[in-house]
Amino acid sequence: MPDASPLLRVEHLRKVYASGRGEVEAIGDLSFTMMPGELLCVVGPSGCGKTTLLKCLAGLLRPTSGLVKMEGSPVTGPSPAMAVVFQEYGRSLYPWLTVRGNVELPLRHKKLSRAERNRRVADALDAVGLPQSARSHPWQLSGGMQQRVAIARAIAYRPEVLIMDEPFAAVDAQTRADLEDLVRDLHLNRGISTVFVTHDIDESVYLGQRVLVLSHSPTRVQEDLVIDLPRERDQLTTRALPRFTELRTHVYAQIQRAKRAPASAPHPAP
Numbered sequence: 444m445p446d447a448s449p450l451l452r453v454e455h456l457r458k459v460y461a462s463g464r465g466e467v468e469a470i471g472d473l474s475f476t477m478m479p480g481e482l483l484c485v486v487g488p489s490g491c492g493k494t495t496l497l498k499c500l501a502g503l504l505r506p507t508s509g510l511v512k513m514e515g516s517p518v519t520g521p522s523p524a525m526a527v528v529f530q531e532y533g534r535s536l537y538p539w540l541t542v543r544g545n546v547e548l549p550l551r552h553k554k555l556s557r558a559e560r561n562r563r564v565a566d567a568l569d570a571v572g573l574p575q576s577a578r579s580h581p582w583q584l585s586g587g588m589q590q591r592v593a594i595a596r597a598i599a600y601r602p603e604v605l606i607m608d609e610p611f612a613a614v615d616a617q618t619r620a621d622l623e624d625l626v627r628d629l630h631l632n633r634g635i636s637t638v639f640v641t642h643d644i645d646e647s648v649y650l651g652q653r654v655l656v657l658s659h660s661p662t663r664v665q666e667d668l669v670i671d672l673p674r675e676r677d678q679l680t681t682r683a684l685p686r687f688t689e690l691r692t693h694v695y696a697q698i699q700r701a702k703r704a705p706a707s708a709p710h711p712a713p
């Protein structure tokens with residue numbers, strides 16, 4: 444019997460920032476669950492609270508009210524069960540460390556033997572297609588390769604949930620397509636549970652098993668859409684499917700609605 448308990452449960456999450464200009468209610472009332480092994484994409488209008496949500500998920504930000512639960516336990520601080528990959532790969536890697544050193548760094552906080560650390564680093568670099576680059580420094584690599592190193596560092600840590608915040612926004616289109624396929628591959632072949640935030644509607648539909656469309660700020664779930672595309676996807680045939688076009692058109696329309704009004708009953712799924 445597969446495990447039917449959610450891995451991640453977000454219950455009535457609300458986040459209000461206190462700023463010099465008064466209070467900013469970034470997240471209004473947000474609830475959703477994620478099952479183990481899922482790849483969940485999050486999209487929404489610009490400034491709707493996506494990064495705020497991710498920071499609350501990862502325990503980097505304390506919600507004003509509501510709860511994030513990881514395997515049933517409330518997340519109350521930076522969670523060792525989660526690894527985050529940000530857009531700014533340039534700033535997230537240490538230039539004075541080799542690729543190997545960067546990937547190994549967080550493992551030093553785990554009680555692992557040197558042999559196990561070596562094994563995990565080699566395995567992670569293999570998974571992202573960079574087994575030959577272990578001794579290079581980040582600045583010797585292209586932007587796309589640097590982002591692969593950041594992903595390798597996250598998966599070497601073996602998090603319960605991989606959180607990605609617009610990770611491919613700063614790379615060119617071809618590199619982006621390759622990195623999207625890497626995320627699909629990690630999901631299919633390693634069962635890594637992933638929350639992937641993106642501005643790109645096509646990317647959310649191509650990658651996700653589900654797409655969570657957020658309303659404008661103070662954000663709520665505008666729609667929780669199941670992406671019923673084939674499990675095996677590729678950039679050419681999947682994006683050419685009529686169903687792909689239907690789904691991306693639907694998500695686009697939902698975001699347009701989300702920009703105009705607070706969360707309302709979604710249009711029926713296409």
Ligand SMILES: Nc1ncnc2c1ncn2[C@@H]1O[C@H](COP(=O)(O)OP(=O)(O)OP(=O)(O)O)[C@@H](O)[C@H]1O
Binds near residue numbers: 460461491493496
């Ligand atoms: N530290 C802060 N103090 C005050 N307000 C903040 C703070 N961080 C974010 N906000 C506000 O909260 C709202 C949501 O911001 P957030 O960065 O989470 O949105 P986002 O969807 O990730 O944005 P983007 O689409 O630009 O990536 C915005 O109105 C933003 O101005």
